[in-house]
Amino acid sequence: MSKFDQYEGFQVQSADTWTEFHLNKFDTKPFGDNDVEIKIECCGVCASDIHTITGGWGGARFPLAVGHEIVGKALRVGPKVTLVKPGQRVGVGAQSWSCLECRQCKNDNETYCSKLIDTYGAVWPDSGVVTQGGFSSHVRTHEFWVYPIPDSIPSHLAAPMLCAGITSYSPLVRNGAGPGKKVGVVGLGGLGHFAVLFSKALGAETWVISRTHSKEADAKAMGADGFLATQDKDWNKDHLLSFDLIISTANSTGEGFDLSGYLALLDVHKKWISVGLPEGEGMNVKAMDLVGNGCLIGASHLGSRREMLEMFQLAADKGIKSWVETVPLSAENLSKTAQRLRNSDVRYRFTMTDYDKVFGA
């Protein structure tokens, strides 16, 4: 008998057995004054989940339930909670806590707090409990990382916005995507499709840059103004020095990745922002690639609470629809879905649904 409250969820036991999901009970943190207890309704499947359970990023704490694109209903709230009401439909993303006291936290940069706690696989310092993700019955989260969801957005479409959506949205707004600006989106996967949807919603001219033309029709259907395929001869020559921002969702930046060709697209002092977090050795950056236009290479980590609320409002106002394939939650379906995602066999995001059939209504 654990001294902690327990939830249940689908856990992976080790990186070697990442395709096997087991329905286990696990401890959850003591209910704090600012906590919200959420009964989960659905949860998106993120590339981070796969990087984690396969050991690609290293450092995972097993057994572990992943999933950090959580939508559910607030069952009860702690006595100091002011941001969420019981009964409200809410979301939880990839982060579940930060100190809220440091300069970063006070400056809408809580995703860069040195004390941040991830939604799964992190250790609560006070209790030692390891956080568990959204392929579970419930989640218990500090109210600051619990976001009310506008009524007009269905849960299964809201879910993937909580990580993939915000990860694409934040660097767009932080770097001025809007009318009169030309934005490039490298890679059309889960992240990329949100980058296109939000860049367009913000009013920017939006181009997708992909290896082949295979996703061109989808890109146009999402609203992209143009499409460049890097396999084409001289693919970048009509667009040199013309982009104001490139959001890269590329999952691999090693051998064969033509960084120079992409960077040459940027106007003077404009930015290449990576939102994928590739495994492996990193990318080789030559000084000459940066000097030609004084461009900048950066990366971005999630987005602030303020941006999360703005993103949902924009999605509601503009009727943005995530491209989602729903999959009923089960051990078998998690296994299949994880393997399909590993093979990039998704257009463009999975949401696990039908939680009531596993955990009851």
Add this chain to the structure above:
Amino acid sequence: MSKFDQYEGFQVQSADTWTEFHLNKFDTKPFGDNDVEIKIECCGVCASDIHTITGGWGGARFPLAVGHEIVGKALRVGPKVTLVKPGQRVGVGAQSWSCLECRQCKNDNETYCSKLIDTYGAVWPDSGVVTQGGFSSHVRTHEFWVYPIPDSIPSHLAAPMLCAGITSYSPLVRNGAGPGKKVGVVGLGGLGHFAVLFSKALGAETWVISRTHSKEADAKAMGADGFLATQDKDWNKDHLLSFDLIISTANSTGEGFDLSGYLALLDVHKKWISVGLPEGEGMNVKAMDLVGNGCLIGASHLGSRREMLEMFQLAADKGIKSWVETVPLSAENLSKTAQRLRNSDVRYRFTMTDYDKVFGA
């Protein structure tokens, strides 16, 4: 007999013989309506000169006179010249032409013009003449790249500002160095010493970051507020997430270069700007190094005409003194000086002087 006017200067014949300088005559471009003919008084010795004559950057056109930190007297000006008067003391830096018509040129970004012409080793498209640098009797340059020098700055101290100075100054002002900002300068060489002098003149808190403590006294004498030596244990731990800007003058960014340790110094979304142009394979950038604080890596190329004039005015107003060792111009002294610079045996800049003794008054 050449069909072109000729000057004379000290040329290197090939990368294999880069320590040998020969006093040769060479062709110069036809005198254009916007050109200024300058009798050279002195010229700084830049690391670019060494990267070029040794073949480190590749692509050099021999025989070649290098030197692009030129101070001299305007002898005559073309009929359309309005920016320079005959008899004026003027400077010429590393760039001698751009189209002045493209978006970059019209936006104070003429150093990023795709048609730019370097002061030495570039080919004039109309005549085919190869540009020759400042270890020469004269230079002929479009007025836009000829800068009047304030009377209070001695020529031998003004010279190194024309490349090293502006290369350090431009990224400081473009990235907001000033009161209330904390600026780091990586590497205290020719570029670094100017970065410290100008960062302080602009009002920023300025720290030098070097491998050892050997240059700490010099850094303080230049006005640095603090000094970090990367050989010290936990050298960066008291300064994490605290810098607003880092100007890197590092000449080598390969094996053993602790990029992660430097980037961790930057506050959220702040910039690492490289102004050295290392030879070789570039640097390895890991996504994790960028995600922790959302920092940006960039580079900068020289500075605009407007910035050049502002820099000289700031230097005059604040009495900024370049740290210069003067060396009388001769083939032998150029050879010795180039080899000393190659070995970083300079504190902090060389200026070749006494041109009259070689070329007459």
